[in-house]
Amino acid sequence: MRVKDSGDQYTYANLVQRLFSNPGIVMKYIALGFLLFSLHATANPKLYVFDCGSAHLDSLEMFNIKPEESDVRELFIPCYVIEHDAGRLFWDGGLPATVVGNEPPEDAPGPVMRYERWIIDQLADMGLSPADITYAAYSHLHFDHAGAANQLAENTVIMQQAEWDTAFEEGHEFVDPTLFAGLKSANVKLIEGDYDVFGDGSVRLISTPGHTPGHQSLLVMLENTGPVMLSGDLYHTRANRELRRVPTFNYNAEQTLQSMDKMDALLAETGATLWIGHDKALADTLKKAPAYYD
Numbered sequence: 001m002r003v004k005d006s007g008d009q010y011t012y013a014n015l016v017q018r019l020f021s022n023p024g025i026v027m028k029y030i031a032l033g034f035l036l037f038s039l040h041a042t043a044n045p046k047l048y049v050f051d052c053g054s055a056h057l058d059s060l061e062m063f064n065i066k067p068e069e070s071d072v073r074e075l076f077i078p079c080y081v082i083e084h085d086a087g088r089l090f091w092d093g094g095l096p097a098t099v100v101g102n103e104p105p106e107d108a109p110g111p112v113m114r115y116e117r118w119i120i121d122q123l124a125d126m127g128l129s130p131a132d133i134t135y136a137a138y139s140h141l142h143f144d145h146a147g148a149a150n151q152l153a154e155n156t157v158i159m160q161q162a163e164w165d166t167a168f169e170e171g172h173e174f175v176d177p178t179l180f181a182g183l184k185s186a187n188v189k190l191i192e193g194d195y196d197v198f199g200d201g202s203v204r205l206i207s208t209p210g211h212t213p214g215h216q217s218l219l220v221m222l223e224n225t226g227p228v229m230l231s232g233d234l235y236h237t238r239a240n241r242e243l244r245r246v247p248t249f250n251y252n253a254e255q256t257l258q259s260m261d262k263m264d265a266l267l268a269e270t271g272a273t274l275w276i277g278h279d280k281a282l283a284d285t286l287k288k289a290p291a292y293y294d
């Protein structure tokens with residue numbers, strides 16, 4: 001077989017012979033192999049969990065759970081950072097900054113929201129500024145997931161096309177477009193379906209629409225902890241998962257059930273542990289940044 005047809009006769013056999021008669025070239029290939037292997041071997045992501053607020057509710061009825069079906073009345077509101085050799089992904093933006101420091105009266109009507117320390121300040125505590133974040137992505141754009149979106153609009157924002165298409169439409173419950181108005185001029189990378197963030201399979205956005213048109217979850221392959229699936233709002237509470245109950249305000253109930261099926265299949269396939277983002281009982285057991293899971 002001829003590789004090249006000018007000058008020397010570079011036949012395939014000739015080439016192999018030259019390669020192995022030149023130890024320098026062989027060493028280079030071995031070195032390249034080690035480099036690629038070590039790059040792969042060190043690309044183990046780290047997962048940081050941040051406390052981005054809480055919401056106290058009188059009941060879980062909006063999530064389609066009857067009072068006697070769950071005694072949960074407090075939801076945790078998380079933010080996450082996933083650190084990878086190829087960059088950092090910020091995942092879910094917590095409550096708006098306006099909630100920070102609020103001390104609502106105990107008898108305030110509706111959900112009572114609290115938020116101790118603004119996520120941007122928490123990142124600063126770790127020596128990180130928004131410029132140190134490579135990508136930002138949100139499970140969806142409800143106000144308790146997009147609170148810091150404007151502050152992270154300088155980064156590449158990865159979003160499902162379907163979420164983007166309705167982001168600035170009027171009349172979507174729990175959506176406050178002023179929280180992410182900065183995205184209009186941001187570098188928004190629009191995707192459709194699942195997406196491998198760093199290209200090595202270790203951090204994957206999983207399309208789970210239904211709660212909102214372009215809702216997504218996040219699968220992180222952690223070396224020591226094992227694979228972890230961050231639910232977004234595919235489920236708000238354990239009861240929603242156990243009873244397969246779709247919140248009354250979801251965008252599309254049928255689509256939500258299909259996404260729950262997809263999630264079950266993916267959890268079985270990967271052996272991933274599901275972390276329901278708003279599950280306060282779970283959150284109480286998780287270590288928070290600057291501690292991390294790897």
Ligand SMILES: [Zn+2]
Binds near residue numbers: 140142
């Ligand atoms: Zn939501």
